[in-house]
Amino acid sequence: MSTKPSKTLETFPNPEPKRDYTIRMRIPEFTCLCPKTGQPDFATMHLEYIPDKTCVELKSLKLYMWSFREEGAFHEAVTNKILEDLAKATKPRFMRLTAEWYVRGGIYTTVVAEHAAKGFKPKPKIELP
Amino acid sequence: MSTKPSKTLETFPNPEPKRDYTIRMRIPEFTCLCPKTGQPDFATMHLEYIPDKTCVELKSLKLYMWSFREEGAFHEAVTNKILEDLAKATKPRFMRLTAEWYVRGGIYTTVVAEHAAKGFKPKPKIELP
Amino acid sequence: MSTKPSKTLETFPNPEPKRDYTIRMRIPEFTCLCPKTGQPDFATMHLEYIPDKTCVELKSLKLYMWSFREEGAFHEAVTNKILEDLAKATKPRFMRLTAEWYVRGGIYTTVVAEHAAKGFKPKPKIELP
Amino acid sequence: MSTKPSKTLETFPNPEPKRDYTIRMRIPEFTCLCPKTGQPDFATMHLEYIPDKTCVELKSLKLYMWSFREEGAFHEAVTNKILEDLAKATKPRFMRLTAEWYVRGGIYTTVVAEHAAKGFKPKPKIELP
Amino acid sequence: MSTKPSKTLETFPNPEPKRDYTIRMRIPEFTCLCPKTGQPDFATMHLEYIPDKTCVELKSLKLYMWSFREEGAFHEAVTNKILEDLAKATKPRFMRLTAEWYVRGGIYTTVVAEHAAKGFKPKPKIELP
Amino acid sequence: MSTKPSKTLETFPNPEPKRDYTIRMRIPEFTCLCPKTGQPDFATMHLEYIPDKTCVELKSLKLYMWSFREEGAFHEAVTNKILEDLAKATKPRFMRLTAEWYVRGGIYTTVVAEHAAKGFKPKPKIELP
Amino acid sequence: MSTKPSKTLETFPNPEPKRDYTIRMRIPEFTCLCPKTGQPDFATMHLEYIPDKTCVELKSLKLYMWSFREEGAFHEAVTNKILEDLAKATKPRFMRLTAEWYVRGGIYTTVVAEHAAKGFKPKPKIELP
Amino acid sequence: MSTKPSKTLETFPNPEPKRDYTIRMRIPEFTCLCPKTGQPDFATMHLEYIPDKTCVELKSLKLYMWSFREEGAFHEAVTNKILEDLAKATKPRFMRLTAEWYVRGGIYTTVVAEHAAKGFKPKPKIELP
Amino acid sequence: MSTKPSKTLETFPNPEPKRDYTIRMRIPEFTCLCPKTGQPDFATMHLEYIPDKTCVELKSLKLYMWSFREEGAFHEAVTNKILEDLAKATKPRFMRLTAEWYVRGGIYTTVVAEHAAKGFKPKPKIELP
Amino acid sequence: MSTKPSKTLETFPNPEPKRDYTIRMRIPEFTCLCPKTGQPDFATMHLEYIPDKTCVELKSLKLYMWSFREEGAFHEAVTNKILEDLAKATKPRFMRLTAEWYVRGGIYTTVVAEHAAKGFKPKPKIELP
Ligand SMILES: [Ca+2]
Ligand SMILES: [Ca+2]
Ligand SMILES: [Ca+2]
Ligand SMILES: [Ca+2]
Ligand SMILES: [Ca+2]
Numbered sequence A, B, C, D, E, F, G, H, I, J: 001m002s003t004k005p006s007k008t009l010e011t012f013p014n015p016e017p018k019r020d021y022t023i024r025m026r027i028p029e030f031t032c033l034c035p036k037t038g039q040p041d042f043a044t045m046h047l048e049y050i051p052d053k054t055c056v057e058l059k060s061l062k063l064y065m066w067s068f069r070e071e072g073a074f075h076e077a078v079t080n081k082i083l084e085d086l087a088k089a090t091k092p093r094f095m096r097l098t099a100e101w102y103v104r105g106g107i108y109t110t111v112v113a114e115h116a117a118k119g120f121k122p123k124p125k126i127e128l129p
């Protein structure tokens, strides 16, 4: 795997496909450009998903996030786009992406998008007391 | 768009209307006047919504919040009024506004109001363990 | 309105009676007397309610809380009593009072009481992801 | 009431038996002995319950907790035992005891046990937005 | 019991098998090796379970965690493996393991896996107000 | 000692008069009346001192603080007055009183006053790295 | 005293002029206008001072802060100006004003200015261990 | 070394006597008895010292702290006593003991005592920016 | 002023040159490239200075920080370089730059560099109690 | 540079030797073995230093810390040893190492050691208000 920004998301086989379990990844190093002003935007990305057959490979995820560095991107659109790329690459049972953008104009924006596989039926979370 | 306070809320097309997703905006710079005493009141506004066809434009939201600077406004009434203005401008699937007012008379008041589109059926939040 | 402790809770008309919305009030300045020892007790009161036709007026709420300053009051009983007074004065759709008492005998006590109007059917809270 | 450790839990009549309400008591001063090594163990106890006909008296609760000071007690067993003693003394509609034990062997253990009266049907918590 | 790393998980009889109750153990001292680079990985493990006939013995749990010190282990696989070992040893009614891994490549990963006994029907958590 | 508010501050002999050492007491339960409006004021008092021949007795300190409950008192004046009473009663080598008053008019006020015995020469605090 | 914004800072006689002591006031409700764009700016003001003959009156301080609501003011200049006004009105032995401005352009600015009376010799703070 | 409470503090040779360095030990598990009421008292002990020829052995420190479990002890006296025992056993260049006692009568007390070897000259702490 | 990254730091005249006062700026949006791997690095910059004749203009500071986006830069070197550029542009009496870099290789690095004008004599900070 | 544990600490030339500046490195992934029991010990290491001619290279620092994984080491001795190795390799003007060890026997130990070059004269830290 090269060490360049890349839109290719590599995966590896889910080591425990028979079980629904959760993978969470917090990625505090995301930056792209504002399409209106060309100025840099920054965000912390929070990914959580239930893998099906594959998991996203950590280093390739880093290079993928890097690939937005020179691209113009609106907050709402790019959050949905990244979710779609990640869902397409890993075909998870369920996936959620939370993009926590740095303040602009005195306003702090967060965008949260989800993807569910066809027929995915969420089980209620078991809350122990 | 001018840089003056304005009641006009501008919008842009939702880039992902086929998906229910969440937009959150924290706005710590709200001030209006107390209708009884004429003295300034302050609040932090928290907006969260599921957009339908349009999203609220960030700069116009800032100018809209500014427009209350010279107006008298009761805590409960103005929270509901702002929610209505925002709901009318963006016609969201669901919207919630939380106004966290600064302390008055030793008492800390928060008002939370919600709007749902006709026929909106909330999906239960998927809580991953 | 006088500036003396008073059991009278004044109200004003709910500006948005057609909508269920929440009002929260945190009141850190409550004190009464322990009926056993006569010594002062202290608490922070947390009120939250869905108003129906009326809302409790902030200054009168402050004078009402003041009215317990010279009264003996057990933790459990007075929390229920205040809830009842507030519910009687405002006839809310739903109301909850949380009394967080200061430590006594090394033990930190909190009492939480609720009142619901006849026929009140709570809607499930919409949790956005 | 004497000021000695005591297994007797005194109670007083619930001042508001017609309403389900919550009493929480945080007790940071619990210590007993490890049955294996004889060394002291420490915990913070968190009690929460819906009283029925009686409430536990605060000072007697303190003396009861004191009564474990010289006793050997395993984490899991003693948490269940204290819950049972408290439930037997107060016959609550519902009761939960959380014992947060201090670290042992680099591991932080917490044990949570619950008791419900026969026929107790928990109402869903009303979550205001 | 020797003081060496060991895959053997010892148990003791659940002192209160007739009741569903929760045991939580936070274990901040886990380390293994990265199978790709051979470099050390670190995690904090959070175990929570409802015991059935047996509970896991604390010291043996510590030695078991130690046993991964010289082993190569992928984040996702080893979290599932440890859960399985613990479930096999204690046959709990329900068990959840959360592995909070230290940052790698600027990304913070957490893996959460659960095991339920056959026929286990989770009771909804009773949330007191 | 009676259980009534009292201006009498009782003391006990300093058990270690040959050493300069520090006693700190945080007292979150102070209330008096505003001399202008008659309304209750609240504060958290922080006392720290180097005792000389006597230390202030805890229960008598509590009754002393209680004695302000029915008195009118300006923030600045009463903080200095309490310091003086405490210094007069205990004749410390050094004493500081910090009164953290609850918010009034949207402004949070704190007053800090100090007393030093004649000839008291403060030693620089030894700061270990 | 009227309830209008006012540049007049009222004072009252220092009740303890023979002692150097500290008064701190946190004022979270400051707003003015940006001279370049005309848009509102917000800040939290922190005032701390050693009074000499007079103290600033709380309500008049609030009206004074209000008086900047319609004025254009640069961060650095207005912080120094407010300090000067306060120092002129109260002639303190020492005074410090910290203005913590809300974020602009992704940058969080704080300005801190001090005034000392002629001949003021600061005593080193006595740090108890 | 036995596993019983013991007043004997064991030491080991300081491995680096030529250098002034700091050892800090936080001990959250201290309990003794109140000499007036016989009831248990609790504290967290914070020890920090510059060793000279010897360091205090961790397990023996634990047994020493345990030895107060059945003893009556006033806050101020016992803090000074423990400091003296520790100083006598280890003869440090400098030592400080901070005893943070649990709340009594609504008042939170902390006692801090220090010991310096004869001729000890504290070096100013080097504060890097 | 253009909206492009720029090495030019613009300034404005210090409005209060006769007084030593502090300006602090927190800049959480800094990114450059690692000279070894070409991968993005991120940091939060903290600037604090005592201006002399000029202050750094906020927007130009933002464009200056942006100018490192495409440049390779070692942590230690670039922190010193930015300090020098800022000192050269504003000729402050004193300036400090703290660069808090995001984690690399499991290690969190911070670099702090200072510049003082010739003949600058720091006054000791006045610490009010 | 290999990717194996190594006692060799590599350095690179200080890019700014004419200035005293600070480098801080937080290293949460340290583990060694207890010489008495053979069981793993864990610590977070905090390094801060003023470099002279060389700085420690980050990756080699990581491999160095790894080199203790299989070694027995007492808390006090190994903290001093690591400081010495680092000081020998980099010959800093000043260096401090803080080792924050995980809890053992209910006691949380931290060890702090410092090294100064011959003739190093610390400058007082400039504290801006
Ligand atoms: Ca957020
Ligand atoms: Ca705020
Ligand atoms: Ca709130
Ligand atoms: Ca509180
Ligand atoms: Ca509580």
Ligand SMILES: [Ca+2]
Pocket (backbone or CB within 6 Å): none
């Ligand atoms: Ca504690």
Ligand SMILES: [Ca+2]
Pocket (backbone or CB within 6 Å): D100, D110
């Ligand atoms: Ca816990």
Ligand SMILES: [Ca+2]
Pocket (backbone or CB within 6 Å): E100, E110
């Ligand atoms: Ca996490």
Ligand SMILES: [Ca+2]
Pocket (backbone or CB within 6 Å): F044, F100
């Ligand atoms: Ca407070």
Ligand SMILES: [Ca+2]
Pocket (backbone or CB within 6 Å): F100, F110, G024
């Ligand atoms: Ca304060």
Ligand SMILES: [Ca+2]
Pocket (backbone or CB within 6 Å): G100, G110
């Ligand atoms: Ca700040």
Ligand SMILES: [Ca+2]
Pocket (backbone or CB within 6 Å): H100, H110
């Ligand atoms: Ca304390």
Ligand SMILES: [Ca+2]
Pocket (backbone or CB within 6 Å): I028
């Ligand atoms: Ca951050």
Ligand SMILES: [Ca+2]
Pocket (backbone or CB within 6 Å): I100, I110
């Ligand atoms: Ca840092």
Ligand SMILES: [Ca+2]
Pocket (backbone or CB within 6 Å): none
């Ligand atoms: Ca940690």
Ligand SMILES: [Ca+2]
Pocket (backbone or CB within 6 Å): J100, J109, J110
């Ligand atoms: Ca520590």
